[in-house]
Amino acid sequence: MPKLQSTSERRTAKRYRVPGSARMFWDGDGMPVAIADMSAGGCLVIGELFPEVGTRVFLSLEIGGLPNVRLPAVTVRRERDDGGDFLAAVRFEVPSSCTGGFDRLLSQQESTPIERLTVLVVDTDERSRQRIAHTVQRMGAHVIAVASVDRALLDAQKLAPSMVLARADVPGLAVLSCMSRELPSAFRVAFGRKSALDAAIALGIAQAATDDPCSPKCLGDLLRRGPRPTLG
Numbered sequence: 001m002p003k004l005q006s007t008s009e010r011r012t013a014k015r016y017r018v019p020g021s022a023r024m025f026w027d028g029d030g031m032p033v034a035i036a037d038m039s040a041g042g043c044l045v046i047g048e049l050f051p052e053v054g055t056r057v058f059l060s061l062e063i064g065g066l067p068n069v070r071l072p073a074v075t076v077r078r079e080r081d082d083g084g085d086f087l088a089a090v091r092f093e094v095p096s097s098c099t100g101g102f103d104r105l106l107s108q109q110e111s112t113p114i115e116r117l118t119v120l121v122v123d124t125d126e127r128s129r130q131r132i133a134h135t136v137q138r139m140g141a142h143v144i145a146v147a148s149v150d151r152a153l154l155d156a157q158k159l160a161p162s163m164v165l166a167r168a169d170v171p172g173l174a175v176l177s178c179m180s181r182e183l184p185s186a187f188r189v190a191f192g193r194k195s196a197l198d199a200a201i202a203l204g205i206a207q208a209a210t211d212d213p214c215s216p217k218c219l220g221d222l223l224r225r226g227p228r229p230t231l232g
Contacts, residue, residue, distance in 0.1 A: 014039060014040075014103065014107075015037045015038065015039045016037065016038055016039065016106040016107065017037055017038075018035065018038055018063055018106055021035075021061075021062050021217070021221060022034075022035055022045065022059055022060065022061045022062070023059070023060045024045065024047070024050070024057050024058070024059055024060075024090075025057060025058040025059075025060065026051045026055055026056070026057040026058075027051070030060075031047055031048070031049060031050075032047065032217045033045040033046065033047040033088075033216075033217060034046045034047065034139070034216040034217040034219070034220030034221070035061075035220060036087075036139065036140065036220070038106060039103075039106070040092070040102045040103040040106065041091065041092055042073065042076070042089065042090050042091040042092050043059070043089075043090055043092075044087065044088070044089050045059075045087075045088050045090065046085055046086070046087055046088075046138065046139070046216040046217075046220065047085070047086055047088070047216065047217065048085065048086065049086060050075060050078050050086045050088040051075055051078075052075070052078070053075050053076060053077060053078055054074065054075065054076075055074065055075050056072065056073070056074050056093075057072075057073050057074065057075060057090060058070055058071070058072055058073070059071045059073055059090065059092075063105065063106070071092050071094060072092070072093045072094070073090040073091055073092045073093055074090065074091050074093060075088055075089070075090050076089050076090065076091050077089040085135070085138060085216050087138075116162075117141040117142070117162040117163065117223060118141065118142045118143070118144070118159055118160070118161045118162050118163075119136045119141050119142070119143045119144070119161060119162065119163045119164075119165055119223070120143075120144050120146070120152055120155060120156060120159070120161035120163070120164045120165070121133055121136065121143060121144070121145040121146070121165050121166075122146055122147075122148075122149060122152045122164065122165070122166035122167060122170055122173075123145070123147065123166070123167045123170065124147050124148070124167060124170050124171070125167070126147070128167075128213075128214075129145045129146075129147065130145070131214045132145070132165065132213050132214055132219075133145040135213075135214050135215075135216055135219055136165075136219060136223075138216065139216065139219055139220060139223055141162075141223060144159060144161070148170075148171075148172075149170060149171065149172040149173060149175050150172070152164070152166070153175065156186070160186070161186055162186060162187065163186060163187045163188075163189060163222070163223070164186055164187070164188045164189065165189050165191065165213060165222075166188070166189070166190055166191075166205075166206070167190070167191060167192045168190040168191060168192035168193065168196035168197045168199070168200045168206070168209070169192050169193060169196040173190075173200065173205055174203060174205060187207060187208070187222075188205065188206045188207050188208075189206060189207070189208045189209065189210060189213075189222055190205065190206035190208075190209050190210075191209065191210045191211065191212075191213040194211075197209040197211075208222070210222065
């Protein structure tokens with residue numbers, strides 16, 4: 001029988017921030033999750049629901065250009081934060097002889113660490129603004145949340161955010177298009193009504209759009225794409 005990683009090996013394994021998406025399966029059900037960080041021995045994920053500690057699960061991962069990497073695992077920790085999201089730690093049940101190759105794969109795919117990113121949230125709706133800010137903080141990034149474009153421009157000049165996440169119909173949003181010149185590395189993402197999103201994309205105000213800025217999975221995917229602009 002193949003030897004599994006020891007506890008000491010798992011504790012000392014290097015952890016990576018990797019771009020990609022994942023689904024966790026147990027009892028025949030699949031749940032999309034956001035990967036907070038990962039090592040060759042396990043990972044930390046955020047989602048809406050997780051099984052009890054001790055449950056055996058499967059993770060289906062898409063890491064970089066490698067789709068459908070399936071790993072058996074067991075949940076070793078589960079908790080819920082004030083925003084209603086669940087955080088779970090899972091331990092991979094793979095032979096120790098396989099972990100070296102997986103560690104090399106993760107190191108090759110590692111992106112900018114999320115804790116080094118600064119996200120500027122622009123939203124006139126206070127409740128929505130707080131929820132988004134809470135989710136971004138839970139992912140590990142630094143966040144500044146403001147209610148107006150004028151304040152956003154002031155903070156952007158001081159802090160040079162990695163990402164600007166703005167409601168598409170906020171008054172004066174067109175002014176944010178100047179960030180493409182002042183902050184060429186900032187990844188501008190809009191959210192809100194579809195008609196407003198289409199206009200923001202067409203005018204070059206936003207480079208990407210999301211319909212669910214409070215979703216940990218959605219935010220996780222966006223954070224791992226930034227701060228490198230991908231469109232227009």
